Amino acid sequence: MKASREVRLKKYAKGSVSADNFEIAQVDLPDLADGEVLVRNIWMSVDPATRIRMADMSGFDSPIPAFTVGAPLDGGAIGEVVKSRSPDFDTGDTVQSWLGWREAFVAPGAALQKINAPGIPVQSLLGPAGVTGLTAYAGLKTALPKAGETIFVSSAAGAVGSIVCQLAKAGGLIVIGSAGGAEKCAYLREIGVDHAIDYKAEPDMLAALRRVAPEGIDIYFDNVAGAQLEAAIAAGRDNARIILCGSVSTVNDEAPSPGPRNLILMIGKQMRMEGVTVFHHFHEMPEFLQELQRLVAAGKMTWRETVFEGIESAPEALAALFDGSALGKALVKLGA
Amino acid sequence: MKASREVRLKKYAKGSVSADNFEIAQVDLPDLADGEVLVRNIWMSVDPATRIRMADMSGFDSPIPAFTVGAPLDGGAIGEVVKSRSPDFDTGDTVQSWLGWREAFVAPGAALQKINAPGIPVQSLLGPAGVTGLTAYAGLKTALPKAGETIFVSSAAGAVGSIVCQLAKAGGLIVIGSAGGAEKCAYLREIGVDHAIDYKAEPDMLAALRRVAPEGIDIYFDNVAGAQLEAAIAAGRDNARIILCGSVSTVNDEAPSPGPRNLILMIGKQMRMEGVTVFHHFHEMPEFLQELQRLVAAGKMTWRETVFEGIESAPEALAALFDGSALGKALVKLGA
Incomplete structure (x- = not known):
């Protein structure tokens, strides 16, 4: 058993989000079942869609599911495999998942994607290259x-x-x-x-x-x-x-x-x-990455990041998307 | 010289149109110059776009030109050639023009189109077949x-x-x-x-x-x-x-x-x-008419008309478009 922290929805958001909408909770991760992997997150993405899903959408016909009060938020993340009982992953692998907003997690191998992006900083896959x-x-x-x-x-x-x-x-x-x-x-x-x-x-x-x-x-x-x-x-x-x-x-x-x-x-x-x-549009990812690599190599594509440190800064990072203070891709660094 | 009546914009419309927005004026038509035709209108079309163009659009970026106060309105019409100095038209020809909202007019032959629509009532060309x-x-x-x-x-x-x-x-x-x-x-x-x-x-x-x-x-x-x-x-x-x-x-x-x-x-x-x-989309007219003839012949296409009589009823006909009282194509019959 391993301890982790996660960010939960404490109450539905109306207007701007504030600390009141979130709860940072300590959780104990379960032991690995067969096929499961323990991942320590290194980066998580901060996205406007997360705010949309924090609203009470009952009665409002939305195609995007809202979060549940008391449950952790989610979103794109990149982490490192700490322990694996899946044949597809080894300790030390860098993986991408939809299980951001938590420091570490246990999930089936199918929820993870191995990352192979030579020449591109790994966190860019959560943003410009993702x-x-x-x-x-x-x-x-x-x-x-x-x-x-x-x-x-x-x-x-x-x-x-x-x-x-x-x-x-x-x-x-x-x-x-x-x-x-x-x-x-x-x-x-x-x-x-x-x-x-x-x-x-x-x-x-x-x-x-x-x-x-x-x-x-x-x-x-x-x-x-x-x-x-x-x-x-x-x-x-x-x-x-x-x-x-x-x-x-x-x-x-x-x-x-x-x-x-x-x-x-x-x-x-x-x-x-x-x-x-x-x-x-996920099927267009390969052609997009090819175009991106071409433009980066030609010096025609750059990007910026705004990095927040530690899971406790994640709520603030989300709010920063809407007050205009985050320049470029907003990220939270959860580990090294 | 021949007398005709025409409907002019008296003042810009705000809200619903009423008699105040229109003036019915008597005009004397000029003698025919070379290439010109004298047409007596039989039918005129009544269209929502006419109301849009009756608004004062200064300061409002519209791609459709507004009418000018004091000038006659215009719109689709079908009439009969009374006199022609154009080699393309003979007395008695049925012609379509954009010079509705008037009983008769003199115009160059280029402003007219000869009508040839066997089996379709002529006024349908201002509506369902037009x-x-x-x-x-x-x-x-x-x-x-x-x-x-x-x-x-x-x-x-x-x-x-x-x-x-x-x-x-x-x-x-x-x-x-x-x-x-x-x-x-x-x-x-x-x-x-x-x-x-x-x-x-x-x-x-x-x-x-x-x-x-x-x-x-x-x-x-x-x-x-x-x-x-x-x-x-x-x-x-x-x-x-x-x-x-x-x-x-x-x-x-x-x-x-x-x-x-x-x-x-x-x-x-x-x-x-x-x-x-x-x-x-005018270039799609031939394929549309072909489809329409096919559907009419198969009994799969019918339409209704609401006919107003005489040029003095044209303002009322336009208002009827917006109060829901006109069923199907609204027309004004200007002559026999």
């Missing part, structure tokens, strides 16, 4: 981008947004990115964004878009919904595409927020809006 | 419908909706149609709709949809926006498609209405929403 990057890749691909087109990316300094910007740039698009504050906008320019818009300094997003793209935009990659989505619909050219990928601006709302007031404009402009969730 | 039907056809085609799928059509007893329902039925889909009142719902059943929903009698559209389609819907053909759009997003299955084709429920609003509050559900379900405007 589900986050695949989200960016699959979303952008769904928009059918063409070289020379103009794309607007919101939350462009974020984990998904910054990858979208660099993929689009590499594809020959003109890239407009929005982010909050001068520091993030400077970062956008560093990664090659053509026009960085500080949405906190812009009272009128549509005016800002028109200033940098008087001819309008062809693609909007939406990570925030709200006012930026409405502005993008207004600035969309004929046959413009909108990829719905996240709703950072509304995810903390207690009541559902009103949607864009100008959907009617999509009719005359024959615009298309499409939701993309990475769960339907 | 732009209205093509709107239904192109919109449904954009949704990529498959036999066995479930489609929900709002304003299903309307000019576009009733054609969508019958095209979908002929394509092997299960059809749910919504309309206001028992009479319209009875009509829906007459044209083969599987489940007719009286939205005026349903406090909760989502509950109504779940009752008739517990497994959800694959396609929503939106003619109204508002609450029915929100319900359709909630009832959409994975990969459901929404065709935005009209916004009857919001077109009279003074301030832009909030959009659906649940767009975020489109992400997890990878739903697609696409605006369709007939102006981009």
Whole structure:
């Protein structure tokens, strides 16, 4: 028997999450049954979807299951095999699982994936080289981008947004990115964004878009919904595409927020809006990793991480996603 | 010189249109210049788009041009050539034009199209066999419908909706149609709709949809926006498609209405929403007419008309589109 700590949902979240929503509990791990593996987590991913699943969704028709009060949260993690009774894993193997938000765990071998990623820092598989990057890749691909087109990316300094910007740039698009504050906008320019818009300094997003793209935009990659989505619909050219990928601006709302007031404009402009969730795109992982390796080698793709230390910092790390303080991929380091 | 009457925009419309928004003016038509034709209108089409263009759109980014105060309205019309100085037209020819909302007019031959539609009542070319039907056809085609799928059509007893329902039925889909009142719902059943929903009698559209389609819907053909759009997003299955084709429920609003509050559900379900405007689909007219003739011959396509008499009834005919009193295609008969 081995002791571990895990983060549990203490009460459903309304509005911003705070320490009250979480409980950090000590647990004793069971002995290994046949086929099981003991894993010590080294890194865990911090994702907006976790906040969505912390809400009480009864009565609200969501395709994503909510967490259970009293049970541990979960999410992507990378760890090291400490002990194995599975023929597929040996002590010392580096493995990826969906069992983050805990320091260690016992699970069947089938819940684990062995990692083999030469030349890429292991924690990147939780972000730019993993589900986050695949989200960016699959979303952008769904928009059918063409070289020379103009794309607007919101939350462009974020984990998904910054990858979208660099993929689009590499594809020959003109890239407009929005982010909050001068520091993030400077970062956008560093990664090659053509026009960085500080949405906190812009009272009128549509005016800002028109200033940098008087001819309008062809693609909007939406990570925030709200006012930026409405502005993008207004600035969309004929046959413009909108990829719905996240709703950072509304995810903390207690009541559902009103949607864009100008959907009617999509009719005359024959615009298309499409939701993309990475769960339907795992089969594109190999082609994405190939593209990523090519771009990294060519110096056309970089990323940043914000690292929190220790399981007790995980709640704070999640909150940081929504107050704009985490730059790039948010991670919690659980061990060395 | 010949006298005619025309309907002009007297003041921009806010909310419902009333007699105050229109002026019926007497005009003298000029003598024919070379290449010009004098046409006496027999039928004019009454379309929701006309109401949209009657609003003051300054400051509101619309791809559809607004009418000018003091100038005549326009729209589809069918008439007879009274006098011609164009080599392409002879006295007595039946012609289609965009110069409705007037009893007669002088225009260059290039503004006219000769009509040749054996076996179809001539006024149908302004509706089911014309732009209205093509709107239904192109919109449904954009949704990529498959036999066995479930489609929900709002304003299903309307000019576009009733054609969508019958095209979908002929394509092997299960059809749910919504309309206001028992009479319209009875009509829906007459044209083969599987489940007719009286939205005026349903406090909760989502509950109504779940009752008739517990497994959800694959396609929503939106003619109204508002609450029915929100319900359709909630009832959409994975990969459901929404065709935005009209916004009857919001077109009279003074301030832009909030959009659906649940767009975020489109992400997890990878739903697609696409605006369709007939102006981009005129090239599909021949294939549509072929399909229509086939269905009419097979007894699988019928339609209704609501006919108003005389140019002075045109404003009332337009208002009738929005108060739900016009069943099927609304027309004004301007002559015999």
